[in-house]
Amino acid sequence: MNTEHMPDLRSVHGYSPHKCGYCKKENAFASTGMSVKKMTTQDYQVLMDRGWRRCGEYYYKVNLETSCCKPFTIRMNVNNYVMRKSHQKALNKFNKFLNGEITLEDLKKKEEQKGKKIDEEKKTENPKKQPLGDKIEELAMINKYCLDKIAEIAPVLSEALQILNGALEVKSEGINKFKVVQPKKNEEVYSSNFLNLIYAENRKKFPELKLPDFIAKIKEKVLDVCKPIIPSNYGVEIKENGYFFFSFRDELKMQEEKPEKKSKNDQKLASQDQTKMEEIKTQKEKPKVDKDNKKPKADSQKMIEETKAPAADPNKKKIKFEIKLAKASCDDATFEMYKNYCREIHGSQKESKDGYKDFLCLQALDYGEIESEDKSRKLKLGCYHMKYYFDGKLAAIGVVDFTSKALSSVYFFYDPIYKPLKLGVIGAIKEIQFIKDLSTKFPEFQYYYLGYYIQDCQKMVYKAEYEPAELLCPITYHWVPFDETLKTHIDKNHNDVRISKFLKEPVTCIEDMNFEGINLEAFVKKHVKLFLQGQFITINDLAGNWKTIFVKAFKDLCAGLGKKLSSEFIFHA
Numbered sequence: 001m002n003t004e005h006m007p008d009l010r011s012v013h014g015y016s017p018h019k020c021g022y023c024k025k026e027n028a029f030a031s032t033g034m035s036v037k038k039m040t041t042q043d044y045q046v047l048m049d050r051g052w053r054r055c056g057e058y059y060y061k062v063n064l065e066t067s068c069c070k071p072f073t074i075r076m077n078v079n080n081y082v083m084r085k086s087h088q089k090a091l092n093k094f095n096k097f098l099n100g101e102i103t104l105e106d107l108k109k110k111e112e113q114k115g116k117k118i119d120e121e122k123k124t125e126n127p128k129k130q131p132l133g134d135k136i137e138e139l140a141m142i143n144k145y146c147l148d149k150i151a152e153i154a155p156v157l158s159e160a161l162q163i164l165n166g167a168l169e170v171k172s173e174g175i176n177k178f179k180v181v182q183p184k185k186n187e188e189v190y191s192s193n194f195l196n197l198i199y200a201e202n203r204k205k206f207p208e209l210k211l212p213d214f215i216a217k218i219k220e221k222v223l224d225v226c227k228p229i230i231p232s233n234y235g236v237e238i239k240e241n242g243y244f245f246f247s248f249r250d251e252l253k254m255q256e257e258k259p260e261k262k263s264k265n266d267q268k269l270a271s272q273d274q275t276k277m278e279e280i281k282t283q284k285e286k287p288k289v290d291k292d293n294k295k296p297k298a299d300s301q302k303m304i305e306e307t308k309a310p311a312a313d314p315n316k317k318k319i320k321f322e323i324k325l326a327k328a329s330c331d332d333a334t335f336e337m338y339k340n341y342c343r344e345i346h347g348s349q350k351e352s353k354d355g356y357k358d359f360l361c362l363q364a365l366d367y368g369e370i371e372s373e374d375k376s377r378k379l380k381l382g383c384y385h386m387k388y389y390f391d392g393k394l395a396a397i398g399v400v401d402f403t404s405k406a407l408s409s410v411y412f413f414y415d416p417i418y419k420p421l422k423l424g425v426i427g428a429i430k431e432i433q434f435i436k437d438l439s440t441k442f443p444e445f446q447y448y449y450l451g452y453y454i455q456d457c458q459k460m461v462y463k464a465e466y467e468p469a470e471l472l473c474p475i476t477y478h479w480v481p482f483d484e485t486l487k488t489h490i491d492k493n494h495n496d497v498r499i500s501k502f503l504k505e506p507v508t509c510i511e512d513m514n515f516e517g518i519n520l521e522a523f524v525k526k527h528v529k530l531f532l533q534g535q536f537i538t539i540n541d542l543a544g545n546w547k548t549i550f551v552k553a554f555k556d557l558c559a560g561l562g563k564k565l566s567s568e569f570i571f572h573a
């Protein structure tokens, strides 16, 4: 008997609280779960609509009512998608990059140029006459540059701090408030509290580290990267209390100032980038020709024909961009990119190839295909990698699942040298476009699932930027438009997760998930089927101790699966 499609009995567990992976609170997060080697895409779709998520072969569902963090399932119907301005900007930049109008170096330099521009403008006018409002605005910009720089060196700072529980997180939004300190003599001093905020944001990771120690450990490195981008008429200092001070000096003092030298660290970083860029530019691949490459074919690893016009300026040549779809699989090249991504973007060095394989490369869902009504197109379902190539070189991978209703985004990672391109945003836009294109032939295939959304979790906030989003009510299993009212409700009533009350019409729990008036223990004993040592048995057939343990675990599991799937799955050991 093939047990591939049967959940592993030994993996079944109920809601026992454990340490929260998001806020790190002990015994505060509860999920039920099970492992299945191969799940059908139909069943997975049902599970997603009940708040489940998969991680490799492991399927889990969080108890939102009792858990510290509340991961709501989030999705979007692509037919209603409205692109945000900031995303449109990122897409325009990306297209310019592909057209050879702008290079990665240009993008990197752009921010620094902005900083210098401020400097130049300052030199042409008397700083004392500058209105306060302008100054605050200008400082807010500098503040933002510094913050971006700190975000860039977060992995280096993590090392300095020896944080073992992951990378230093640097929020770059919302921190641009300035306190204006009373001017002394010819000096006006402005302060920013962003280091305090970074400290507050990360302190769960190093509970024993006090603010002054935190500041002492990172101060030099932060100053190193921030100083070169601060116009020369500003002094900069980091105080022990974490306040970042900008002082604005008068013109006389400014002229005495020697031009700021680029710090060693900054030069080193810049030259590393340079080397990487050179590597890309000089990489020469043999042109490979595919005779019938009119359309990208699903599954095929077809090679690209490179357009090799001898360009005078290699920076300005057009880049051939392709997305190829391949069944999820693990190889050295993609693992290398994944490792680099984790290290450079998230400051994490712990990735193993096995971990990568189990997390992102398993073919955990059954492959199948559906055909459009007019039989002109087929949609392949299952676990895929959407591979992004620039001139034939692998640049990014979107790990996705296809069901007949949805593209579920599992993960997205890219070669960190492309960081200025905001490939995370581009990936999401391309995935949405992919669904849109196919939905013309497959009208049911119209949803973009982004997994879990936790409102307090900075890392997840981006998911709500693909609008209009919907959140799944974990009590009634109806989808609820994610608007301002709902956002405010979640902020203010953290523990009240029955969000379907915001629907215009009152709703009750969907029938299959409604266990009201049902004795769960009796349900489990009656309906759960086991396959043990070649025999089909029920939980009642188990020995006393095991019976008690399994009834307890299955009560949570079945309540999360619903009546139909609870009765359909056969659990094997």
Ligand SMILES: [Zn+2]
Pocket: 020, 021, 022, 023, 024, 025, 028, 029, 067, 068, 069
């Ligand atoms: Zn938590």
